[in-house]
Amino acid sequence: MDDMNHDEGVDDETTGVEEITEAEEGTDETTGVEENTGVDRVDETTGVDTLDRERTETHTLSEEFHQAEQDGRDAALTPEYAGPNTRYQKRNGGEPRNNHVLLTDIMDTFNPDTHRKLFCLVTAQMTANKGVKVFGVAGEMAIEKELRQLLARDVMHGVHSKELTREQRRAALRYLMFLKEKRCGTIKGRGCADGRKQRLYKIKAETSSPALCIEALFLSCVIDAYERRYVLTCDIPGAFMQAEMDELLHLKLDGTILEILLRMEPTYDQFVTYENGKKVLYAQLDKALYGAVQSALLFWKKLTAFVVDVLGFEINPYDACVANKIINEKQCTIAWYVDDLKISHKDPTVVEDIFTKLQEEFGKEAPLTVTRGKVHNYLGMRIDFSIEGKVQLTMPSLVNEIIEQLPPSLASGPCATPAANHLFQVNTKAEKLPQDSSDLVHRMTTQLLYLCKRARPDLQTAVAFLTTRVAAPD
Known part of the structure; x- marks a missing residue:
């Protein structure tokens, strides 16, 4: 479970829509939808536009997806259509693309009211530029909220491009932002660094982070139920941003994201430069950021050091994300998957004391989200201790x-x-x-x-x- 997905709980579960980020530096981030062929718009026997007729019917999510996809394709391939295809047409004799249509083309004809369920699904892939066009002020506010974390946590500081070598500018990771509409109707921004360039020089040992194995989670839940332990689950907000970066790494911001950042923090204007006629800002990363390949490992090291050195726990030899300590002659267990923690002990005051210490260490900028009681939503699962001595796991x-x-x-x-x-x-x-x-x-x-x-x-x-x-x- 990653740092970008935790606040939605069950939203982390697989949706089946594949996300594709930008292919080359300097191009728009896009998302890919596999092609579908042959959805007729007009019934040959009746002459009735099937789209108008089908909008009055109840459809499955699959049918709704393919109909919406075809709507976008039809619009993107009409001679009157002008949009992302324009430059391609000029280079290729004015003929429209007909073998591959980007999702941004399809989204131009998306009607959120007609394809409501699908709209919430697909907008998980929507880029900042597209998201602002679709969501307007709500989209800008979502981006501002995400950028505010970078500023509040001192994740980066601006640098003048002339102070960077050509190699450092080329190695800078582009900052990406994706917007989605949650099921409740609010717009959520998700920012990350495009860390693919790092894979050219980072080995697996430098980037692989331990993660709680599912068997360890099951066994700990069984022990919690059998011993009638008090269970608390919590989530550390902006977890990666609380770990120090371990190398000289630069971030590159541009487009809508940069414009909003400058509006929020005008002092960054002194670091703005122009590349190919467009505003660009370079910044040095001081903290780990989601997308950088070593971020998860850096946070695991920070959390592990706190659990062992400050709280006095001992790491389980079979799982590096499980720690135990005997407190008041009873075992206390902390298990974590990246930034999602589960704490259990027979005595509730012991668990609450540990949570208070975690809050003091990791909740300085924003409080930890916490769940107490018999039912917990953890890693997309519903863990239910309502029946005495038993635990039920459902999804x-x-x-x-x-x-x-x-x-x-x-x-x-x-x-x-x-x-x-x-x-x-x-x-x-x-x-x-x-x-x-x-x-x-x-x-x-x-x-x-x-x-x-x-x-x-x-x-x-x-x-x-x-x-x-x-x-x-x-």
């Missing part, structure tokens, strides 16, 4: 999301078992599914794989077979 939000994607032909009713008698029988002569249906099968299989390893082990037999059939399902 209802992901289950509902998968079911909503099902076409009506597959959502015919309940089954006694997810693995029917004919599960392993393969008909090699069966007709293969069209591309859009094949993509749906692949996406849902990956979601089910995630689900069965965490909350629904009864699905593992069926999912194990399905994962061998996603390349060309029938």
Whole structure:
């Protein structure tokens, strides 16, 4: 679970929409949607525009996605369309693109009211420039909120471009920002550094961070339930930004992000330069930032040092993200996945005392979010200790999301078992599914794989077979 996704809890669960960031420096960040072919707009027998007719019907998320995608393609390929294709047309004799349409083209014709569920899904990939156009003031406010963290936590300081060598300017990581509309209707900004350049000189040992394994989480929950422990879960906001950067690393800001930053903090104007006629700002990173490849490891080192040196815990030899300490003759356990912590002990005052110390250390700029009681949403799972001596782990939000994607032909009713008698029988002569249906099968299989390893082990037999059939399902 990463630093950008924690405040939404179950939103971290797989959605099946693939995110693609900018391909080359100096180009717009884009998102990719696989092509879909052949959605007719007009019924040949009745002459009725099927789009108008279908808007009055109830659709599955899959049908809604492909219809919205086709709407964008139709608009992007019309002769009157002017937009991101313009420069391409000038270079290539004025012919519009017809083999690949960027999601930014499709979004120009997106109607949030018509494709409401899909809109919340796709906007997770929306860039800052596009997001401000779509969301207006709300989008700018979301970007401001994200940038305010950089300023409040002293994550960076501006540098004059003439003080940097050519190699340092080329090695600078571009700062990216993505906007999305949450299910509650608010706009969320997510800022990160494009750390792909670092992979050219960083080895795995310098960037790999330990993470809590799912088995360790399950076992600790079982112990918590059996010993009737008091359980508290919490999240450290802006976790990576609390760790010091371990190398000389520069950030590059431009476009809408830079304009908003200058409006918030005019003192950065002295560091602005121009490249290819566009404003650019270079800054040196003083703290770790999401996107830099070593950030997770730097924060793990900082948190581990605090747990061991300050709190006096001992790291479990089998999992570097589990620590134990005997307090008042009872064991206290801290388990963490990046910045999500679970603390448990028989005595509630012990747990609250540890949380207070964590708050003092990591909650200086913003308080830690905390959950107390019998039910916790942790790593996308619902951990329920309501039944004395037992723990239940479920993922209802992901289950509902998968079911909503099902076409009506597959959502015919309940089954006694997810693995029917004919599960392993393969008909090699069966007709293969069209591309859009094949993509749906692949996406849902990956979601089910995630689900069965965490909350629904009864699905593992069926999912194990399905994962061998996603390349060309029938």
